[in-house]
Amino acid sequence: MKAGFVWTLVVGGLLTAPAAAADIVSPVSPVVTPIVEQGWTFSVTPYFWAAGLSGDTAQFGLPVVHIDSSFSDILDELDFAAMAIAEARNGRFSIFGDLIYSKISSGRGTPRGVLANSVDLTSTTFAGFLGAGYSVLESDAGRFDIVGGMRVWSVDTEISISGGQFGGASRSDGATWVDGLVGVRGNYSFTPKVFFTGWGLVGAGAADVDWDVAAALGYRFNDRFSAIAGYRALGVNYENDGFVFDVVQQGPILGLTMQF
Secondary structure (H helix, E strand, O other): OOOHHHHHHHHHOOOOOOOOOOOOOOOOOOOOOOOOOOOEEEEEEEEEEOOEEEEEEEOOOOOOEEEEEOHHHHHOOEEEEEEEEEEEEEOOEEEEEEEEEEEEEEEEEOOOOOOOOEEEEEEEEEEEEEEEEEEEEEOOOEEEEEEEEEEEEEEEEEEEEEOOOOOOOEEEEEEEEEEEEEEEEEEEEOOOOEEEEEEEEEEEEOOOEEEEEEEEEEEEOOOOEEEEEEEEEEEEEEEEOOEEEEEEEEEEEEEEEEEO
């Protein structure tokens, strides 16, 4: 768009930047690991999350603003995004991590160019989850895990002014916090090739609530590669000293798992 999307948030009271792409954050590996394997197995899953964003946000001491943006709105101003899940498993035990990083920016010239020629906005969001799990149920067809871990959030926004009397001025606002989450994840193979995977996590900490749910179908090409397609929703409600980040991100998710 449309630098207008981000600019509208500033005029209304803030800029927020959780990116869709994607924690996400799924802290759950979509790969189905055969039960017969012994010793440690490892997998890496880069993924794409086409999520929209809705909720309430506030920064820079400005009033709370309601946001309701589609994935296409966010994509128009997305500079960079990276998302990946990694897992190590040994029998019933697993250790896994999920990293999401995004950067959104927008710029707009001022009407008269006296106080400033242009104002640029840059916002970054990082969400990282590290957890562990234990399979309470498992069979040749799949497994059901109890999981728990910690998620770190970091949201930062910077406003920079170029030209005019205020040229070179900048201001930033942001917050970093940690939440603890617990939940379940599982997978089930319908055939040697087709499987289902899903997860649900909920918790709190610095945030009043932090949750993540998803469901997906997967296809196993061979013992090393598989792919998933499904739907994911993630929400967090954090407020501190005028900084508000009460949002829900949801949309389709696609991933490719490499196991070794």
